[in-house]
Amino acid sequence: MASKKNININLKIWRQKNGNVKGQLVDYKLDNVSTDSSFLEMLDQLNEQLVSQKQEPVAFDHDCREGICGSCSLFINGRAHGPDTGITTCQLHMRMFKDGDTIYVEPWRSRAFPIIKDLVVDRSAFDRIQQAGGFVSVNTSGRTIDANTIPVPKENADKAFEAAACIGCGACVATCKNGSAMLFVGAKVSQYALLPQGKVEATQRVMNMVRQMDEEGFGNCTNTGACEIECPKGISLENIARMNREYLKASLK
Amino acid sequence: MKLDSKIPEGHISEKWTNHKNNLKLVAPNNRPKIDIIVVGTGLAGASAAASLGEMGYNVKAFCFQDSPRRAHSIAAQGGINAAKNYQNDGDSVYRLFYDTIKGGDYRAREANVHRLAEVSGNIIDQCVAQGVPFAREYGGMLDNRSFGGTQVQRTFYAAGQTGQQLLLGAYSALSRQIGLGRVQMFNRHEMMDLVKVDGKARGIIARNLVTGEIERHSAHAVIIASGGYGNVYFLSTNAMGSNVTAAWKVHKQGALFSNPCFVQIHPTCIPVHGTNQSKLTLMSESLRNSGRIWVPKKKEDAEAIRAGQLKPTQIAEEDRDYFLERRYPAFGNLVPRDVASRAAKERCDAGYGIEANDTNEGVYLDFSTEIQNKGKQAAYASGNHNPSPEEITRLGKKWLEEKYGNLFTMYQKITDENPYETPMKIYPAVHYTMGGVWVDYNLQSTIPGCFVAGEANFSDHGANRLGASALMQGLADGYFVLPYTVSNYLADDIRTGKISTSLPEFDEAEKRVKDQINSFLSNNGTKTVDYFHKRLGLIMWNKVGMGRNEQGLKEAISEIDALRAEFYKDVFVPGSADELNQELEKALRVADFLELGQLMAMDALERNESCGGHFREEYQDAEGETLRDDENYAFVSAWEYKGPDISKEELHKEELKYEYIKIAARNYK
Amino acid sequence: MAKSALLKSSIAKKYWMALTGLFLCLFLVGHLLGNLQLIFSDAKHFNDYALFMTTNPAVKILSYLTYISIIFHAVDGILLTVQNKAARPVGYAKVNASASSSLASRNMAVLGTLILVFIVTHMANFWARMHFDENMPIVVKEINGGMGGKQRVAVGTKESPNPYFQIDENGRFGTKILEDIKTQSMGQYDLAVRDLTTVYNKKDGEVIFIGQKDLYKITIDLFKDKKWGMAATGLYVLAMLVLAFHLLHGFQSAFQSMGVTSRKLTPIIKTFGTAFAILVPALFAAIPVYIHFFLK
Known part of the structure; x- marks a missing residue:
C-alpha cells in the first residue's frame, strides 16, 4: 500500500486492574510499528510484547475491526477514536502518527460508563x-x-x-x-x-x-x-x- | 448412528405448511414454566430470543460481547434476499429456492432451502414493521439490487449496512423483551460447555467474562446461534471474537458436525498488508454491480505494477484481462463468490497478481467504466445531451459516491488510496462457513433439545452461499422456524419443572471447564496464543483454503495435530481466572479451533470432488471449473466426536435427494 | 408525568435555558434601543425615557419577567453545570476539545457567570442609585432668577403641580430649603421628600413638586470620571465581549434546544444569531466608548 514505513512511538496508556481500584497512566515504548497497521493492531503488537515479557496485556474492547460493531472505544490524544474524523478506533491507522510521537490512550470517561478494566468500560x-x-x-x-x-x-x-x-x-x-x-x-x-x-x-x-x-x-x-x-x-x-x-x-x- | 433429517412428507411447496400444522404446541399458560437458553445474539440468536420471549417462555440470552447489538451479523454489508418480485423481473419463491440450491452447488437440503425461500418475504415485512430503514425509491417503495449468482433483483438493502440495520431491528425486538422481563440478558458471558441430563440438552456452563465466575444455567432447551468458524484461519472477515467454541462444545457432547470443509472465500476483500494484520476487511459484493475485475494481460506489466513502476491507470484497455467477463460472459463480474474467488486465485498463481505483498495476491476492481456510464446517464437525465468528458467523470463519481460512498471511504482509510481515481485492490478472504452443526428439518441437532441456528448450523447453503442469503437464513431461523419447532419439542416438557443446577451433570461440566482454565493459567509456556493461532491460520489458508489437494490436506492434518500438542505444551496465558482476561478467552477459543481445523482438513480429504467453496485441485475440468461427483458425494458429511484424538472422528452421511430440482453442472457461462 | 417532565428532565432544562435566554435576547434589544439615545439623542429625551421605564406598569411587568428570567437562566445554568460536572467524575489526562467544539460553547457557564457579575455591577452603578441613593441627582435647569441673575432649579415632570423647585448647592432639595419654606409659610407647608424626587406636604399629603432623576448625568459622570472613567469604559467593553461570546453560542443553541431547526431555517438562524451576537454587544459597547472619548 501507499506507505511502507515503520515508526517508533511512546504510549501513555490508562491501566486499572478493575473498577474498585485506582488506575494510572503507564508509559510504554513500542518500536517498529508499521504505518499501515491499524491502531488496534498496534495495541496487539504491544500486547504481544507485554505477554512475551510475562506482563499483563492491556485490556481493550474490540471486535469487528471494520468500524461497525461499535466495540472499540479509545480516547486517543484527547479525542474519541483518535485524531481523524468519521472513523472508529479500529479504522484509525498509524500513518496518522509520526515517528517519536507520544500517544495518550484513555478509556471513555463517564459516570454512566464505569471502568471494568484498563480501557474497557461498561456501556x-x-x-x-x-x-x-x-x-x-x-x-x-x-x-x-x-x-x-x-x-x-x-x-x-x-x-x-x-x-x-x-x-x-x-x-x-x-x-x-x-x-x-x-x-x-x-x-x-x-x-x-x-x-x-x-x-x-x-x-x-x-x-x-x-x-x-x-x-x-x-x-x-x-x-x-x-x-x-x-x-x-x-x-x-x-x-x-x-x-x-x-x-x-x-x-x- | 442413523441420521433422520425429519423432512416432512408432501410436495415441497407444502411441506412447511403441513409441518407447522402438525407440530405440537405449548399453551400460553404453560410457557412461563419453561426455560430456554439462547447462545449468541446475532440475527438468528436475537430473533429467536425475542420471538420466544414474546411467546411467553423464560428466555436467557448470552453473548460474549458487551452488548447483544455487537454480534457480527452487524457487519454484513450488501443486503438480504427475498422473493418479493417487487421489481417484476420474474422472481418467485421457486427461483430463489432454485438459485440457492444451484449456488450451493447441489449440496444443500431441498426442503430446508425451500422453506427459507418461502419465508423470505415475511422477513422483509417483519423488518419494515419493526422500523428497519431499508433503501427506498423516490416513489416510497422499497429498492432492490442484484447480487452474485442471480439474474433478478431481489436484494433489499440499507446502503452498505444492511446487516447492521437488520441486527438492530432484531436487537430492538430483543430489547423490548428484556425490558418486559421476558428475556434475561447476559452480556459479556461466554458459553463454556453444554450440560446434558439424560441425553437431553438441559443447560450450559458460562463464564462471566468480567468477574471470571463460572456460572450454571439450566433450561429445557438450548439454542446455539453462535455464528461461524471462519476465524480458524486467523485472518478472515469475521470479528476478532467470532469463535466456534459453543458449536464445538456441543459437537463434543455428541452433536454431529457437518461439512466443516465448506468455507466461503469472499472475492472482494482488501488484500493482506503485513504480518501484524489482525483481520481482513470485506468490500461489499454489491461493488461487483459497478466494478470490473481485472489483472494485466502481460506478466511484465503485473511485475512493473508490483515494483511500483507502473500505475494501473497507465495500463491500456486492450492490455487488461477482465478475466471474469472473459470466462463467464453470461454472469460476468456477478458470478457466485466461490467462482470469482477461484478465478482471482488462478490469475495470481499464474503470476498476474498486482499486490506488492509476500504472495502478490491482489487483483483490481475498477470503477472507471461505471463512472463513464453513469456519468453520461446522469448528464442526459439532467438534460445535458452534450456533456464534456470532465462533466461525465464528475457526475459519474458523484453517482458512485451516493451508491457506495461509505465503502469507498472505508477503503481509503485503510489503504490510503483513492478508489475514485485508481482501481481498488482486492483479493479473496475467508468470509463465511457453510458447514456447521448438523441439524434436522426442525433445526435440532443430534442432541435432543439442542437446537442450532444461523451460520452455526450447516443446513441451507450447501457448498457455497449466495450473497445476501446469510441474513435471510439467520432471521428465518430465529423468527419463523425455531418458535414452531422448539415449541414442538417443549410440548413434552410442560410437566418437567425447573431443571436443578445442582445435578451431578452440572458438577461434571463445571469441573471440565475449571480444569481447562486452570491448566492454561498454570501452563507457564513461552508463546502467546496469537502465535499459535497465526500458525494454525497459515496451515489452514495454504492447505485447506481456496485450493486443496490430497497431499496438502494430509500434511495439514498432521501439522495441526502437532501444533495442537505444541500449543498445550508451550502456550503462555497471563493473568488469573477471576478477572477480565482476554488472553484466557483467546486461549480457550483457539483450543477449539485447533481441533476443528483438523476436522476440516479431514472432511476436505474425504470429499473427493470439487463443489462450491471446496475446490480439490485433482477434480477440475480442462477450463479449471469444479468437477462435482454426484454419484459418490451427494451427501452431507456429519462427523461424530470420538474423544480427544480428532483423527478418530467417525463420518456419517446424510444422502441428499433432489426431487424438485434437476441436478446439473453449475454453469455461469 | 408530563408535568414533572417539563420541569425536571434534562431536555426540559434545555427548554427553560432556551426560553429564558431568548427572552433575555429580546430584553437586550429593548435595552439597547433605549440606551442608544445616549448617543443619538439628548439628556432630556434620555431622562424622559428613564422616567417612562421606571413608572409604566407594562414595563414593570416586563422588568419583573426579566429579573425572573435572569435568575432562572442563572440557577438552571448552575444546576446544569453541577450535574454535567458530576457526569464525568474522573476527567481525561489529555483533552483536545478544540478539535470538536468552539471555545464559546464549552465555556457558557464561565461566560454566564461573568455576565452575572456584570449585571450586578451594572445594576449597582445605575439601577440601585436610581432607586436608593439619597444623592441621586435630579434634573436641573438654569433659569433667570428674580434678581436678574441665573438660578439653578429642579425641573418638574409633566405631572408636577409646579414647574420648578429650589435646590441647594448639592443639587438636592436639601433640609435647609425645606426648613426655610416651613418657616416662611408659618408651618403651613411642612414639606418632605419621598421617592427621592417627590416633594409633598406632610400636613395634607398634597404633592408640591415632582422632580426627575438625572440618569443621564450619572451615566456620563461614570464614564467621564477623571479617575475611574477609563477603567469603567474598559470593563464595560470587556463585559460586552463576554456577552458576545455567550450569544455567539447561545442564540442559535436556543433554537436547537427548542427543536426549531430545518434545512432552510437553521442556516438563517445561525447567520442571524452570529450577526446578533456581534452587533448587539458592539452597539452596547459603543455607548461608553462614545461617552468617554467623544462626548463633549
Missing part, C-alpha cells in the same frame, strides 16, 4: 435506554402487512437510515464535555419518529427513553456539537433537535 446504560423504548412493539410473527403497503418518502427513509447508522460506541458521551448521551438517544428517537411504523408509540418512546437516559447519570446537552464531529458515523445534531421537538410534543400531550 450497558445504552442497552437499558434501548430497552426503555427503542423499538416498535410489533410481534415477530411475520404476519404483518406487506412491506410495500405504506410508502415512505425516500427523504424520510434516508434520514431514518442516517440516524439508525449509529453504532452505539459511546464516542458522543466520551467526547461531550458534559458526558451527555443525547446524540445516541436522539438518533434512536429520530429513526422511529421519521418512519410511519414508529409514529404510533412516539409519545411513550421519547418520554421513556429520555427518562432512562437521565436515570443513567449522563450529563445534559449544551449543544456544543462535539458529538457530531467525533461521531464515527456522522450522526447529525439535527437528531437531537428532532428529539427535543418530539419530547416537547410528548410533554404537552
Whole structure:
C-alpha cells in the first residue's frame, strides 16, 4: 500500500486492574510499528510484547475491526477514536502518527460508563435506554402487512437510515464535555419518529427513553456539537433537535 | 448412528405448511414454566430470543460481547434476499429456492432451502414493521439490487449496512423483551460447555467474562446461534471474537458436525498488508454491480505494477484481462463468490497478481467504466445531451459516491488510496462457513433439545452461499422456524419443572471447564496464543483454503495435530481466572479451533470432488471449473466426536435427494 | 408525568435555558434601543425615557419577567453545570476539545457567570442609585432668577403641580430649603421628600413638586470620571465581549434546544444569531466608548 514505513512511538496508556481500584497512566515504548497497521493492531503488537515479557496485556474492547460493531472505544490524544474524523478506533491507522510521537490512550470517561478494566468500560446504560423504548412493539410473527403497503418518502427513509447508522460506541458521551448521551438517544428517537411504523408509540418512546437516559447519570446537552464531529458515523445534531421537538410534543400531550 | 433429517412428507411447496400444522404446541399458560437458553445474539440468536420471549417462555440470552447489538451479523454489508418480485423481473419463491440450491452447488437440503425461500418475504415485512430503514425509491417503495449468482433483483438493502440495520431491528425486538422481563440478558458471558441430563440438552456452563465466575444455567432447551468458524484461519472477515467454541462444545457432547470443509472465500476483500494484520476487511459484493475485475494481460506489466513502476491507470484497455467477463460472459463480474474467488486465485498463481505483498495476491476492481456510464446517464437525465468528458467523470463519481460512498471511504482509510481515481485492490478472504452443526428439518441437532441456528448450523447453503442469503437464513431461523419447532419439542416438557443446577451433570461440566482454565493459567509456556493461532491460520489458508489437494490436506492434518500438542505444551496465558482476561478467552477459543481445523482438513480429504467453496485441485475440468461427483458425494458429511484424538472422528452421511430440482453442472457461462 | 417532565428532565432544562435566554435576547434589544439615545439623542429625551421605564406598569411587568428570567437562566445554568460536572467524575489526562467544539460553547457557564457579575455591577452603578441613593441627582435647569441673575432649579415632570423647585448647592432639595419654606409659610407647608424626587406636604399629603432623576448625568459622570472613567469604559467593553461570546453560542443553541431547526431555517438562524451576537454587544459597547472619548 501507499506507505511502507515503520515508526517508533511512546504510549501513555490508562491501566486499572478493575473498577474498585485506582488506575494510572503507564508509559510504554513500542518500536517498529508499521504505518499501515491499524491502531488496534498496534495495541496487539504491544500486547504481544507485554505477554512475551510475562506482563499483563492491556485490556481493550474490540471486535469487528471494520468500524461497525461499535466495540472499540479509545480516547486517543484527547479525542474519541483518535485524531481523524468519521472513523472508529479500529479504522484509525498509524500513518496518522509520526515517528517519536507520544500517544495518550484513555478509556471513555463517564459516570454512566464505569471502568471494568484498563480501557474497557461498561456501556450497558445504552442497552437499558434501548430497552426503555427503542423499538416498535410489533410481534415477530411475520404476519404483518406487506412491506410495500405504506410508502415512505425516500427523504424520510434516508434520514431514518442516517440516524439508525449509529453504532452505539459511546464516542458522543466520551467526547461531550458534559458526558451527555443525547446524540445516541436522539438518533434512536429520530429513526422511529421519521418512519410511519414508529409514529404510533412516539409519545411513550421519547418520554421513556429520555427518562432512562437521565436515570443513567449522563450529563445534559449544551449543544456544543462535539458529538457530531467525533461521531464515527456522522450522526447529525439535527437528531437531537428532532428529539427535543418530539419530547416537547410528548410533554404537552 | 442413523441420521433422520425429519423432512416432512408432501410436495415441497407444502411441506412447511403441513409441518407447522402438525407440530405440537405449548399453551400460553404453560410457557412461563419453561426455560430456554439462547447462545449468541446475532440475527438468528436475537430473533429467536425475542420471538420466544414474546411467546411467553423464560428466555436467557448470552453473548460474549458487551452488548447483544455487537454480534457480527452487524457487519454484513450488501443486503438480504427475498422473493418479493417487487421489481417484476420474474422472481418467485421457486427461483430463489432454485438459485440457492444451484449456488450451493447441489449440496444443500431441498426442503430446508425451500422453506427459507418461502419465508423470505415475511422477513422483509417483519423488518419494515419493526422500523428497519431499508433503501427506498423516490416513489416510497422499497429498492432492490442484484447480487452474485442471480439474474433478478431481489436484494433489499440499507446502503452498505444492511446487516447492521437488520441486527438492530432484531436487537430492538430483543430489547423490548428484556425490558418486559421476558428475556434475561447476559452480556459479556461466554458459553463454556453444554450440560446434558439424560441425553437431553438441559443447560450450559458460562463464564462471566468480567468477574471470571463460572456460572450454571439450566433450561429445557438450548439454542446455539453462535455464528461461524471462519476465524480458524486467523485472518478472515469475521470479528476478532467470532469463535466456534459453543458449536464445538456441543459437537463434543455428541452433536454431529457437518461439512466443516465448506468455507466461503469472499472475492472482494482488501488484500493482506503485513504480518501484524489482525483481520481482513470485506468490500461489499454489491461493488461487483459497478466494478470490473481485472489483472494485466502481460506478466511484465503485473511485475512493473508490483515494483511500483507502473500505475494501473497507465495500463491500456486492450492490455487488461477482465478475466471474469472473459470466462463467464453470461454472469460476468456477478458470478457466485466461490467462482470469482477461484478465478482471482488462478490469475495470481499464474503470476498476474498486482499486490506488492509476500504472495502478490491482489487483483483490481475498477470503477472507471461505471463512472463513464453513469456519468453520461446522469448528464442526459439532467438534460445535458452534450456533456464534456470532465462533466461525465464528475457526475459519474458523484453517482458512485451516493451508491457506495461509505465503502469507498472505508477503503481509503485503510489503504490510503483513492478508489475514485485508481482501481481498488482486492483479493479473496475467508468470509463465511457453510458447514456447521448438523441439524434436522426442525433445526435440532443430534442432541435432543439442542437446537442450532444461523451460520452455526450447516443446513441451507450447501457448498457455497449466495450473497445476501446469510441474513435471510439467520432471521428465518430465529423468527419463523425455531418458535414452531422448539415449541414442538417443549410440548413434552410442560410437566418437567425447573431443571436443578445442582445435578451431578452440572458438577461434571463445571469441573471440565475449571480444569481447562486452570491448566492454561498454570501452563507457564513461552508463546502467546496469537502465535499459535497465526500458525494454525497459515496451515489452514495454504492447505485447506481456496485450493486443496490430497497431499496438502494430509500434511495439514498432521501439522495441526502437532501444533495442537505444541500449543498445550508451550502456550503462555497471563493473568488469573477471576478477572477480565482476554488472553484466557483467546486461549480457550483457539483450543477449539485447533481441533476443528483438523476436522476440516479431514472432511476436505474425504470429499473427493470439487463443489462450491471446496475446490480439490485433482477434480477440475480442462477450463479449471469444479468437477462435482454426484454419484459418490451427494451427501452431507456429519462427523461424530470420538474423544480427544480428532483423527478418530467417525463420518456419517446424510444422502441428499433432489426431487424438485434437476441436478446439473453449475454453469455461469 | 408530563408535568414533572417539563420541569425536571434534562431536555426540559434545555427548554427553560432556551426560553429564558431568548427572552433575555429580546430584553437586550429593548435595552439597547433605549440606551442608544445616549448617543443619538439628548439628556432630556434620555431622562424622559428613564422616567417612562421606571413608572409604566407594562414595563414593570416586563422588568419583573426579566429579573425572573435572569435568575432562572442563572440557577438552571448552575444546576446544569453541577450535574454535567458530576457526569464525568474522573476527567481525561489529555483533552483536545478544540478539535470538536468552539471555545464559546464549552465555556457558557464561565461566560454566564461573568455576565452575572456584570449585571450586578451594572445594576449597582445605575439601577440601585436610581432607586436608593439619597444623592441621586435630579434634573436641573438654569433659569433667570428674580434678581436678574441665573438660578439653578429642579425641573418638574409633566405631572408636577409646579414647574420648578429650589435646590441647594448639592443639587438636592436639601433640609435647609425645606426648613426655610416651613418657616416662611408659618408651618403651613411642612414639606418632605419621598421617592427621592417627590416633594409633598406632610400636613395634607398634597404633592408640591415632582422632580426627575438625572440618569443621564450619572451615566456620563461614570464614564467621564477623571479617575475611574477609563477603567469603567474598559470593563464595560470587556463585559460586552463576554456577552458576545455567550450569544455567539447561545442564540442559535436556543433554537436547537427548542427543536426549531430545518434545512432552510437553521442556516438563517445561525447567520442571524452570529450577526446578533456581534452587533448587539458592539452597539452596547459603543455607548461608553462614545461617552468617554467623544462626548463633549
